[in-house]
Amino acid sequence: MAARPQAAGPGPAAPAPAATGGRSGSWALMASELSVLFRRLRTWAMLAALAAVPILIATAVRLSSPVPPGRGPTFLDRISQNGLFVGMTALLVSVPLFLPLTVGVVAGDTIAGEANLGTLRYLLVAPAGRVRLLLIKYAAAAVFCLTATVTVAAVGALAGVALFPVGPVTLLSGDTIDAGESLLRSLLIAAYIAVSLLGLAAIGLAISTFTDIPVGAMAATVVLSVVSQVADNLPQLEWLHPWLFSHYWLDFADLLRQPISWTSFGENALLQGGYILAAGAIAYGRFTSKDVLS
Amino acid sequence: MTRRWLRWLPAALVPAVLTAAALAGSYQAGAAVSLPQKSAAEIIAMIGHSDVRALSGTLRQASELGLPQLPSAGPAPSARLGDGQGLAAVIELLGTPHTARIYLDGPSKARFQILDRLAERDMVRNGNDLWLYNSADNSAAHVTLPDAHAPADNHPKTATPGATTPEALAQRFLAAVDPSTEVTVGDATIVAGRTAYQLVLTPRSTATLVDSVTLAVDSASGLPLGIHLRARGQGDPAFSLEFSDISLSAPDSSVFTFTPPPGASVEEKTIPSKAPDTKHAVPGTRPSAARPVVTGKGWDTVVGFPAGMLPADVRSAPAFAQLTQAVPGGRALTSSLVTVLVLDDGRVFAGLVPLERLQAAAAPQ
Numbered sequence: 329m330a331a332r333p334q335a336a337g338p339g340p341a342a343p344a345p346a347a348t349g350g351r352s353g354s355w356a357l358m359a360s361e362l363s364v365l366f367r368r369l370r371t372w373a374m375l376a377a378l379a380a381v382p383i384l385i386a387t388a389v390r391l392s393s394p395v396p397p398g399r400g401p402t403f404l405d406r407i408s409q410n411g412l413f414v415g416m417t418a419l420l421v422s423v424p425l426f427l428p429l430t431v432g433v434v435a436g437d438t439i440a441g442e443a444n445l446g447t448l449r450y451l452l453v454a455p456a457g458r459v460r461l462l463l464i465k466y467a468a469a470a471v472f473c474l475t476a477t478v479t480v481a482a483v484g485a486l487a488g489v490a491l492f493p494v495g496p497v498t499l500l501s502g503d504t505i506d507a508g509e510s511l512l513r514s515l516l517i518a519a520y521i522a523v524s525l526l527g528l529a530a531i532g533l534a535i536s537t538f539t540d541i542p543v544g545a546m547a548a549t550v551v552l553s554v555v556s557q558v559a560d561n562l563p564q565l566e567w568l569h570p571w572l573f574s575h576y577w578l579d580f581a582d583l584l585r586q587p588i589s590w591t592s593f594g595e596n597a598l599l600q601g602g603y604i605l606a607a608g609a610i611a612y613g614r615f616t617s618k619d620v621l622s
Numbered sequence: 623m624t625r626r627w628l629r630w631l632p633a634a635l636v637p638a639v640l641t642a643a644a645l646a647g648s649y650q651a652g653a654a655v656s657l658p659q660k661s662a663a664e665i666i667a668m669i670g671h672s673d674v675r676a677l678s679g680t681l682r683q684a685s686e687l688g689l690p691q692l693p694s695a696g697p698a699p700s701a702r703l704g705d706g707q708g709l710a711a712v713i714e715l716l717g718t719p720h721t722a723r724i725y726l727d728g729p730s731k732a733r734f735q736i737l738d739r740l741a742e743r744d745m746v747r748n749g750n751d752l753w754l755y756n757s758a759d760n761s762a763a764h765v766t767l768p769d770a771h772a773p774a775d776n777h778p779k780t781a782t783p784g785a786t787t788p789e790a791l792a793q794r795f796l797a798a799v800d801p802s803t804e805v806t807v808g809d810a811t812i813v814a815g816r817t818a819y820q821l822v823l824t825p826r827s828t829a830t831l832v833d834s835v836t837l838a839v840d841s842a843s844g845l846p847l848g849i850h851l852r853a854r855g856q857g858d859p860a861f862s863l864e865f866s867d868i869s870l871s872a873p874d875s876s877v878f879t880f881t882p883p884p885g886a887s888v889e890e891k892t893i894p895s896k897a898p899d900t901k902h903a904v905p906g907t908r909p910s911a912a913r914p915v916v917t918g919k920g921w922d923t924v925v926g927f928p929a930g931m932l933p934a935d936v937r938s939a940p941a942f943a944q945l946t947q948a949v950p951g952g953r954a955l956t957s958s959l960v961t962v963l964v965l966d967d968g969r970v971f972a973g974l975v976p977l978e979r980l981q982a983a984a985a986p987q
Contacts, residue, residue: 402740405760409885420740498883500742501735502755502762581740587877589723589737591680602644606637613633617626 354460361468365434371472374430375479381426382418382484386411390491402581411492412510415484416584419517422480423524423577428553431525434472435532436546438465439615443540449620458616466533466608473525474518481518485511503586513583520580524596527573527603528553534611537618573603655810655817657841662805665819665839672844676727678877679814679868682719686858687957689717690945710941716861725873733877746880753880762882763889802826802920813838813847814865830854830921830974831959843870853958860958917983922975924983929968937964949977951984 365371389407401420406413439462442448451461488494497510505513532549539545556574559565569575576596582589660668715736725733736743744755752765808820818838825832831853838848848864882888915926936942946953952965954977963971963980971980 406885496884498760498885500740500757502742502744502746502753502757502880502883502886504881504883578739582737585735585737585742587874589680602640606640609632609636613630617629 354464357460358464358467361464362471365468365472371434374433375476378422378426378430378476378480379483381422382414382480382487385418385421386414386484386487386491389414406498407488407492409493409495410497411488411490411494412485412497412507412514414488414492415481415514416517418480418484419477419521419580420578423521423580424557425554427476427480427521427525428528429550430476431469431473431529432532432549432553433546435469435529436536436544436549437542438469438533439536439611440539440542440545441536443620444542452620459612462533462537462608462611462615466530469529469533470522470526473529474522477518477522477525478515481514485514499586500581500584501586505586516583516588517580520583520593520596521577523593523600524574524577524580527600527607530604530607530611531573534607534614537611537614570599573599575599655812657810657817657819660807660819662807662821665807665821666805668819668844669839669846670844672840672846674843674845674870675729676872677845677868677870678725678873679723679865681722681724681863682866683722683861683863684719684859685717685861686853686856687717687860687959689713689955689957710939713941713945721866725877727872727875727878731875731878733873744880746878748878748880751880753882755880755882755886759887760883760885761887761889763891764882765891765893767893808836810841811838813840814868816847816868817841818847825921827921829976829979831961831976832921832974838864845870851959856958918973918975918979922973922979924971924973924975924980926983927970927972932964932968932970949981951981954980 385404386407389404394405394408401417403413403417403420407417439448442451452458494507496504496506497513498504528549531552532545535548535552536542536545553574556572557577560569560572560575576592576599579592579596582592721737723733723735723737725731730747730749732745732747734745738758741756741758743757744753746753746755747767750767750769752767754763754765755761802825804824804826806822806824808822811818811820818840821837821839823835823837825834833852833854833856836850836852836859837846839845840847847868849862850859850864851861853860914931915928917924917926942953946955946962946964949963952963952967954964955962956977960972960974961977961980963977963984965971965984969984971984973980973983
């Protein structure tokens with residue numbers, strides 16, 4: 329919490345060129361933003377909680393009797409035969425709540441957090457600074473999306489390798505691939521889920537511009553992600569489903585088919601892009617027209 | 623003050639433009655296409671002359687059959703068909719939307735994948751080996767196909783009950799074309815990015831539930847690309863199956879090699895002496911000495927099966943009670959296209975007609 333005033337609080341210390349709006353200034357601001365984000369205890373606590381998911385799954389499966397197929401989350405029964413499934417199971421379990429929760433916290437904090445600490449106006453001393461600040465805040469949230477997903481996948485792979493035998497991985501199609509290719513697919517899945525979370529991060533950023541109370545923005549973002557998933561499960565709202573930002577979240581399994589089905593990757597990216605543009609436009613409208621008093 | 627409002631302009635415009643673009647994209651499929659005029663007979667001949675031997679594509683199936691939703695919606699627990707579970711599996715396959723991928727290379731290599739959420743059901747045929755795989759319970763089944771089959775019989779679609787492609791369905795309907803049906807040529811359309819003729823089959827009878835059958839035929843290769851079944855008094859097609867993308871080049875040969883994954887339960891199956899029954903309206907019906915009674919003709923046909931042809935386990939399956947409703951003298955399965963009447967004395971009547979006609983056909987006997 330105390331990191332912000334040191335890093336960027338008393339006016340951008342490093343970014344003297346930031347005032348001129350140059351490219352190097354943006355990079356300096358981005359670097360400062362990332363260092364603030366990743367020097368926060370809260371960020372590390374959230375990443376640690378995410379890392380605990382695969383460790384918990386791996387330990388539980390290791391200590392219990394074999395799981396029969398078809399019970400528990402998909403892939404759970406495969407873990408005892410192949411440790412590389414730990415990461416995939418952990419990602420599957422984290423997608424509905426844990427990952428949106430952490431992304432909601434980071435994205436909801438972006439603008440409202442600065443406003444709450446009273447540091448927002450220092451960040452805006454540069455001319456034309458508001459749009460750039462929005463972009464940089466969003467870029468930092470996007471970096472967190474990727475970091476969170478890769479953390480789950482990587483810790484899952486490590487825990488799986490440590491506790492279980494590693495061998496050829498069975499895909500949903502029944503074909504098997506070797507361990508190296510399965511790591512590649514795990515990375516693809518992590519990328520897919522990171523992309524899936526970009527829309528939510530943009531929504532969190534937009535909500536964050538409307539309030540000076542970060543907790544409110546965080547809660548609203550997380551609630552929206554839950555509402556979207558509930559709506560996605562109601563058959564009565566079928567017409568709405570393709571428009572919900574969480575609609576393709578679980579379709580990362582299409583990367584576990586042989587040959588890979590890229591359709592959902594493309595559709596998901598398109599949908600998230602749409603949400604980024606729409607939420608970004610709202611954030612722009614609010615943030616560039618609001619009076620920053622704190 | 624005006625400048626402040628201008629800053630809100632993107633917030634209003636961007637979502638509107640995005641929505642408009644998305645809607646325009648989905649309506650583009652209905653855009654007018656100009657193709658040289660062809661008669662219905664020419665289009666049917668095109669299908670007959672179609673020599674597509676290799677393809678890979680994605681099929682999308684959608685249903686508005688008006689069937690009650692089964693609680694166990696989702697992939698069937700196993701690839702078994704024909705027992706009590708088969709009924710639920712077939713209803714699930716036909717009654718809920720699906721995406722499937724199909725790969726064909728010549729008459730003896732085929733792969734069919736039903737893409738479920740977080741699961742997949744596969745059918746792989748390579749020469750005489752037919753593999754069924756279900757990822758939900760990691761089970762596989764292996765069938766060795768006999769050599770004796772004629773190439774037409776060897777077609778993977780007839781060997782796998784429930785697996786329906788535009789080709790298989792369309793051939794059945796074209797065979798039934800007779801004076802009972804008006805065949806017209808509809809507006810040309812685009813299916814899976816290819817221009818296609820549309821063949822519209824309209825029953826002349828008003829007693830059937832079927833309003834029309836529309837078949838999309840690729841203008842270049844004659845390959846049927848999609849089929850839509852419309853029911854009377856229903857806006858959306860009751861059943862539609864069409865390619866969402868297709869490529870007519872030969873798929874990679876590795877697609878057709880299948881070895882059961884380690885840890886999978888593998889079941890060896892022997893093929894029955896007769897080709898498996900593909901009538902999905904009454905799964906599990908086995909040929910027997912007693913012949914079905916056919917009343918009516920054309921679209922009004924009612925098929926009556928004598929007592930004993932319906933295996934007892936179908937009636938006792940929980941899905942049976944959920945799908946059917948009690949009617950005088952038995953139970954009936956009603957959907958927007960097909961009606962099945964199972965009488966308490968064991969006789970079964972089925973047809974593309976309303977329930978009253980089935981009851982009328984059952985009455986005099």
